[in-house]
Amino acid sequence: MSAQEETVSGQPGNQMSAARRGAPAPAAGRAARSKNSLGYLIARRMALGIALLFAASMLIFGGVEALPGDFATTYLGQEATPQAVANIREELGLDRPMTERYLSWLGGILQGDFGTSWSNHNSVGEQIWKRLSDSLLLAGVSALISIPLAIGLGMIAVLYRNRIPDKVISILSLAAISLPEFFIGYLLIQFFTVQLGISEFPATVYDGMSLGERLSAIVLPVATLVTVVLAHMMRMTRSAILNVMSSAYVETAELKGLSALRIIAEHAAPNAVAPVVTVIALNLAALVVGVVVVEVVFVYPGIGQYMVDAVTVRDMPVVQGCGLLFAAIYIVLNMVADIVSILANPRLRHPR
Amino acid sequence: MRLRSMPISARIGLAGIMLVALCAIFAPLIAPYSESAVVGEVWAPMGGDFILGTDNLGRDLLSRLIYGARATLFVALAATLLSFSIGMTLSFTAVVSGGIVDQVLSRLNDLLMSIPALILALIVLAVLPQNIGILIVVMAAIDSTRVYRIGRAVALDVSVMDYVEAAWLRGEGKLWIIFREILPNTLAPLLGEFGLRFAFSILFLSTLSFLGLGIQPPVADWGGMVKDNKEGIIFGVSAALAPGAAIAFLVICVNLVVDWLINATASLKGARGDA
Numbered sequence: 153m154s155a156q157e158e159t160v161s162g163q164p165g166n167q168m169s170a171a172r173r174g175a176p177a178p179a180a181g182r183a184a185r186s187k188n189s190l191g192y193l194i195a196r197r198m199a200l201g202i203a204l205l206f207a208a209s210m211l212i213f214g215g216v217e218a219l220p221g222d223f224a225t226t227y228l229g230q231e232a233t234p235q236a237v238a239n240i241r242e243e244l245g246l247d248r249p250m251t252e253r254y255l256s257w258l259g260g261i262l263q264g265d266f267g268t269s270w271s272n273h274n275s276v277g278e279q280i281w282k283r284l285s286d287s288l289l290l291a292g293v294s295a296l297i298s299i300p301l302a303i304g305l306g307m308i309a310v311l312y313r314n315r316i317p318d319k320v321i322s323i324l325s326l327a328a329i330s331l332p333e334f335f336i337g338y339l340l341i342q343f344f345t346v347q348l349g350i351s352e353f354p355a356t357v358y359d360g361m362s363l364g365e366r367l368s369a370i371v372l373p374v375a376t377l378v379t380v381v382l383a384h385m386m387r388m389t390r391s392a393i394l395n396v397m398s399s400a401y402v403e404t405a406e407l408k409g410l411s412a413l414r415i416i417a418e419h420a421a422p423n424a425v426a427p428v429v430t431v432i433a434l435n436l437a438a439l440v441v442g443v444v445v446v447e448v449v450f451v452y453p454g455i456g457q458y459m460v461d462a463v464t465v466r467d468m469p470v471v472q473g474c475g476l477l478f479a480a481i482y483i484v485l486n487m488v489a490d491i492v493s494i495l496a497n498p499r500l501r502h503p504r
Numbered sequence: 505m506r507l508r509s510m511p512i513s514a515r516i517g518l519a520g521i522m523l524v525a526l527c528a529i530f531a532p533l534i535a536p537y538s539e540s541a542v543v544g545e546v547w548a549p550m551g552g553d554f555i556l557g558t559d560n561l562g563r564d565l566l567s568r569l570i571y572g573a574r575a576t577l578f579v580a581l582a583a584t585l586l587s588f589s590i591g592m593t594l595s596f597t598a599v600v601s602g603g604i605v606d607q608v609l610s611r612l613n614d615l616l617m618s619i620p621a622l623i624l625a626l627i628v629l630a631v632l633p634q635n636i637g638i639l640i641v642v643m644a645a646i647d648s649t650r651v652y653r654i655g656r657a658v659a660l661d662v663s664v665m666d667y668v669e670a671a672w673l674r675g676e677g678k679l680w681i682i683f684r685e686i687l688p689n690t691l692a693p694l695l696g697e698f699g700l701r702f703a704f705s706i707l708f709l710s711t712l713s714f715l716g717l718g719i720q721p722p723v724a725d726w727g728g729m730v731k732d733n734k735e736g737i738i739f740g741v742s743a744a745l746a747p748g749a750a751i752a753f754l755v756i757c758v759n760l761v762v763d764w765l766i767n768a769t770a771s772l773k774g775a776r777g778d779a
Contacts, residue, residue: 216628
């Protein structure tokens with residue numbers, strides 16, 4: 153679902169434009185060369201990423217506090233006595249000023265301590281690290297399958313543009329991006345588990361399972377994620393390559409009589425690297441979020457399931473910790489995409 | 505963009521959207537049973553008195569599906585309209601004002617977009633009380649960041665046109681520039697965007713309801729119906745698949761129309777090729 157919103161937001165390279173627009177105007181007389189050096193640009197993009205991460209942590213912590221609704225009252229229910237509310241506020245540390253709580257929260261997280269859960273008083277950090285590897289396994293395997301497949305199919309679609317293979321691919325991918333993730337998941341369960349009986353449900357993994365057993369347990373969740381991400385990635389790859397192919401310099405190369413192979417190798421490919429890498433990074437980010445729904449569908453003990461459970465019981469330390477983690481992964485992936493685009497496309501090194 | 509030149513795919517899409525809209529408007533007339541009445545046994549199979557069978561509490565699935573079109577369509581449409589109002593107002597203001605206003609709004613927008621939409625929604629809905637009004641506002645606020653980004657880009661292109669310059673020189677105010685110069689010239693590309701955001705809103709709402717954070721029972725909505733009936737899947741009860749298929753049907757129809765809208769408006773730009 154998030155992938156769709158990326159296609160929609162038009163330009164890939166989400167935060168890149170921000171980096172460019174935010175650039176201070178080069179001071180007159182200063183050597184413009186150092187301003188545009190690769191190292192400087194990359195360092196600036198990384199600094200922006202870190203700044204965003206901090207701002208996001210403030211938003212996740214402070215924004216939540218600014219919303220109406222008192223945690224202690226939610227925690228105890230509407231009928232709680234004022235005394236009980238005061239006690240619980242003290243117990244949870246809500247009576248301290250917000251900045252103090254924010255700083256100790258952030259300081260703790262920097263040391264790997266996400267606080268304790270309100271509902272069962274377990275360490276949030278412990279749960280997160282344990283579940284994170286399970287979620288990353290799910291996302292990683294899906295990425296390994298979907299990336300080569302998407303790029304290959306995207307290229308086939310371009311090669312046979314407006315002919316049968318392209319039409320088939322575009323109809324199928326339109327259908328796939330229109331299906332909610334949970335519907336794809338249940339369709340797969342209905343078909344493979346209920347009718348054929350060849351795969352397991354729920355997709356439980358537990359400690360002490362070998363990698364092979366884990367992989368066979370997550371076949372259906374991975375298939376769901378691949379279907380969702382593949383469609384988006386393919387459409388974006390197709391339009392990124394088509395965009396390059398329909399540019400003026402490719403037309404010039406065509407008109408001066410270069411062979412198709414040389415046009416692709418010398419003119420199109422170097423310019424297509426950046427958009428395709430951006431497409432991949434954006435879809436990896438979408439994949440990490442897609443994990444949330446898929447984990448709920450397949451009752452998979454990952455970090456997404458953990459967060460959704462916490463949201464339903466309003467267990468704020470867990471919600472905020474997981475939220476920050478998801479945001480961090482998303483921000484880092486976007487940052488990597490931008491840096492690769494800067495490396496691949498010299499034109500981005502000269503911001504206007 | 506004439507209706508006559510509409511391709512067959514877009515016609516199918518439009519017909520599908522109208523079908524769902526009719527179901528939503530005339531739900532009490534069409535539905536064989538009431539929305540929340542328990543009329544049969546739990547998870548009765550298809551056929552007989554109940555065309556699609558019954559749900560996890562013994563309510564008629566088809567009736568709930570028809571009533572569900574109401575909540576799903578209404579909330580998604582309201583959220584999209586609100587998000588466009590917010591996003592376009594802010595982005596046009598940013599473009600017309602420029603300078604510090606633009607910087608502040610754009611950086612804030614970047615910040616909000618740096619957190620994935622679903623995650624942001626989960627965090628916010630964990631705190632706020634659950635009702636339809638709040639749900640619409642939260643969905644709209646999150647979505648408006650995406651509208652802002654595209655709105656700003658489109659408005660920026662228009663704002664450097666000679667006729668806008670001429671309007672400034674005539675001494676028109678900001679409101680005139682926004683509503684009389686920029687808005688009419690950005691409507692065509694934003695129309696396609698509206699369709700895309702609407703499709704996204706339907707999926708987003710359904711996902712939230714599926715996770716138990718969207719529309720609350722006993723009101724029927726398609727995402728929530730999947731959640732209600734999901735336990736049945738392993739017993740071979742396909743009650744959860746019908747609302748899922750309804751969501752897919754509606755979104756495919758919207759996307760078919762959007763594809764046509766985007767192609768029709770893209771040709772206005774006169775670009776080479778068909779990317």
